Amino acid sequence: MSKKILLSGVKPTGRPHLGNYFGAMKQFVDLSNDYDSYIFIADYHALNFIQNKEEMKENIIGVLLDYLAVGLDPKKVTLYKQSDISEHTELTWIFDTLTTMPYLMRAHAFKDAEAKNKEIVIGTFNYPMLMAADILLYGPDVVPVGADQKQHVEITRDTAEKFNRIFGDTFKLPEPMIMKEVAVVPGTDGRKMSKSYNNTIPLFAEYEEIKKSVMGIVTDSSGELPQNVYAIHKLVRSEDELKKIYEEKKGSYKEIKELLIEDLEKLIGPMRERRKEFEKDIPKALAILKAGGEKAKKIAEAKMDEVREKIGINLY
Numbered sequence: 582m583s584k585k586i587l588l589s590g591v592k593p594t595g596r597p598h599l600g601n602y603f604g605a606m607k608q609f610v611d612l613s614n615d616y617d618s619y620i621f622i623a624d625y626h627a628l629n630f631i632q633n634k635e636e637m638k639e640n641i642i643g644v645l646l647d648y649l650a651v652g653l654d655p656k657k658v659t660l661y662k663q664s665d666i667s668e669h670t671e672l673t674w675i676f677d678t679l680t681t682m683p684y685l686m687r688a689h690a691f692k693d694a695e696a697k698n699k700e701i702v703i704g705t706f707n708y709p710m711l712m713a714a715d716i717l718l719y720g721p722d723v724v725p726v727g728a729d730q731k732q733h734v735e736i737t738r739d740t741a742e743k744f745n746r747i748f749g750d751t752f753k754l755p756e757p758m759i760m761k762e763v764a765v766v767p768g769t770d771g772r773k774m775s776k777s778y779n780n781t782i783p784l785f786a787e788y789e790e791i792k793k794s795v796m797g798i799v800t801d802s803s804g805e806l807p808q809n810v811y812a813i814h815k816l817v818r819s820e821d822e823l824k825k826i827y828e829e830k831k832g833s834y835k836e837i838k839e840l841l842i843e844d845l846e847k848l849i850g851p852m853r854e855r856r857k858e859f860e861k862d863i864p865k866a867l868a869i870l871k872a873g874g875e876k877a878k879k880i881a882e883a884k885m886d887e888v889r890e891k892i893g894i895n896l897y
Contacts, residue, residue, distance in 0.1 A: 587616035587758070588721035590623040590663065590712075593640035594630055597647050598781035599845075600766035600774030603816055606651045606784075608725060608760055613657040619719050619877060620653065622662045622870075625670070625711065629704040642863060645870050650785070650856035655869045663715065665874035668881035672714035672888065673707070679743050680710060689732055713737040716755055718881045723758040731757050748891040767812040769798045782813070785853045788846055795842045800834050807834055810841060817844045 589609065597606065609620055622644050624637065631637050641662065653660060663669055685691060688709050694701045716724055716737045724734050734757035741752035765773050768780030775781070782794040800807040806827055814823055814837075830836045859866050889895045 585722040661873035661877040713740040
């Protein structure tokens with residue numbers, strides 16, 4: 582019996598942190614044993630944020646190295662680049678012709694941009710349609726997303742249902758896979774770990790950088806535990822162990838933080854070294870990305886042939 586299909590995309594918008602790792606990257610690695618996984622680098626989505634040639638190239642290669650370093654195995658996971666497959670943007674246009682502006686105006690990203698009085702580019706307004714194309718071309722069963730991203734899968738399902746209703750059964754309706762266990766990874770200040778809050782612990786940090794980040798964690802002495810330290814620590818060590826340790830070292834925040842530094846180094850160190858090894862041979866890493874793109878393109882081409890036939894433009 583063939584495995585179910587999982588698909589997710591990653592925008593190449595900068596250096597990853599522990600929140601990215603526990604919120605998505607580690608789970609992609611773990612799930613690759615149970616699903617036929619497709620993970621793509623969403624470089625066309627990133628164009629809404631990055632409009633600098635060298636920065637875009639650097640970020641795309643960075644994401645590729647990041648995912649190889651955390652353990653994505655090209656034998657198990659099809660890793661590819663969105664822009665290598667022109668069917669993504671072709672299908673987006675077809676979906677555009679079925680989708681009304683009032684419908685897209687309900688999208689969270691558009692409403693957030695509108696609330697901030699931004700001059701909204703068409704790419705921001707329209708990116709749920711590109712996301713729908715990204716997903717539906719490959720017929721996934723599940724799409725792992727954070728709770729705040731669930732709407733995108735709902736828009737994708739609506740779009741598939743509308744196309745199927747008008748042109749006949751073509752697209753599978755994917756289900757969102759919400760990862761509740763690590764729904765919010767806390768930052769050094771107790772808020773959600775986010776680059777915009779400047780409260781992150783970089784995923785491939787050197788030892789001294791880990792030390793600086795951990796020593797900067799805001800400690801709350803009002804409770805039984807230093808909550809912000811504990812919330813990060815329980816990502817890398819069991820709560821049974823931690824409760825005993827924190828009880829023994831009660832009030833000794835420096836010792837507790839030093840233990841967290843060592844535990845994070847045990848997690849990050851091996852991944853950091855693997856990344857350095859992959860970095861020594863960029864052409865080899867790019868060959869993995871190119872091979873994944875060639876595999877994904879065959880699937881996308883076959884689905885687009887079906888779509889073109891359904892909408893009546895296949896004449897020869």
